[in-house]
Amino acid sequence: MTTPTVTTAGPARRGGRLLWTPARVRSVQAETARATRLVLEVPGWAGHVPGQHLDVRLTAPDGYRAKRSYSVASGPEQPHVELIVERLPDGEVSPYLTQQLRVGDELEVRGPVGGWFVWHASLGGPLQLIAGGSGVVPFLSMLQHREAAGSDVPARLLYSARALPDVIGADRVAATDAGVTLVLTRQAPATWQGPTGRVDARLLHEHVVPPDARPQVFVCGPTGFVEAVADALLELGHPPERVKTERFGTGGGAT
C-alpha cells in the first residue's frame, strides 16, 4: 500500500470479533434544525482514530432490526463519544435518534470501525478536508484531535453547506486555526463575502492545498458531491492515492 495506515483502535474485545454493546445516552442537543448531537457513554470504549465510525442498531418490539453507521464527531481526547445525526424524512433510524431518543436511554452500538478513512497527527500532512453537508462530521473529530495533540500539521477545511443555519459543528469550525473556506450553495446572507454555489474545479483550484504541496485529501459527503469533487481533484493533478473518499449515499445534507 502506498499510503501509511494508522493502527486503528481496538474494539471492546481486542483481537476478537466486534460485538454489539449497550451505550447510554448522556445528552441530546439540537445541532441545527435538522441535525442532532448525541453524546454517548460507551462502557469499555477503547478509543478511536478520527474518521472511524460507530454502528448503531435499533430493535423494534417485533424483533425487526435496523442499523446504521455514523462517523464519530468527537475527538479521541474527548471523554465521551459524540455522533451528529441528520434527520432524514424517510429514514428508518434517524427520526428515532433525533426525535424519540431521551437522556438515559440505551442504544446498541458497535465500534469503532473502519481503518481507512482516518487521520491521526502521526500521519502528518498537509491535511486538506473537503465536506459536503453532514460530511463534515469526521472532520470535526480530526480537527479536534489535531488541536488536542498540539499538531502543527497545516490543515484546511473546505465546507459546502446549504446555508449558514445548516452549518454543523459551527463552534469547532469557528475555533479551529485550520484555514476554513465555507461555501454556501443555496442561500447566503446579503453581506456574505465567501464563495457560493457548487464546488467545482475552479473553486477547488482556489481554495484547496495545491497538488505540489502533496496534501492528504479527504472528501466526505453525499455520493454525488464526493464523486464530482474527487473527479475534479484528479483533473487538477491530485494523485488518486492521496485522495480518500467517503460517500454516504443520497443522505440529507446534500449540498
Added chain:
Amino acid sequence: MTTSDMTADGTADEGPESRRLDGNAAAGPLRELFSVDIIAAACTCAHCGGTTALAEHVLYADAPALVLRCPSCTGVVLRYASAGGQARLDLTGARLLVLDLAHDGRPG
C-alpha cells in the same frame, strides 16, 4: 437483515448512482465475521487483475447482500449477508487479499 440495513441512512432512492458508497462503510458488518479490519486490505480483482484497497471499492449496501464491486472493472468482488444466525460470504471475485498485520487491530 433487511435490504436497507447498511445504507448510510435510509433515504429515497434516486437511482443506482446515488446509492454507491465506499468500501469503508462495510467495515462494521465485516467485523461480524473477521477478527481484524480487512477493509484496508489490498484486493486483487479476479475479473480484471487490478489491485485496490477494499475501502476504495464501490459498495452497494442496499442489495439483498452487501456487494463490493471493483472500482476498475465494476466486477463483483465480495458479497456478504447475515440473517437468521448465519453469515454468508462470497469471495469468488477476489483473487487475493493482502493484509498488513503490523497495523491491524491494535489500539493506536
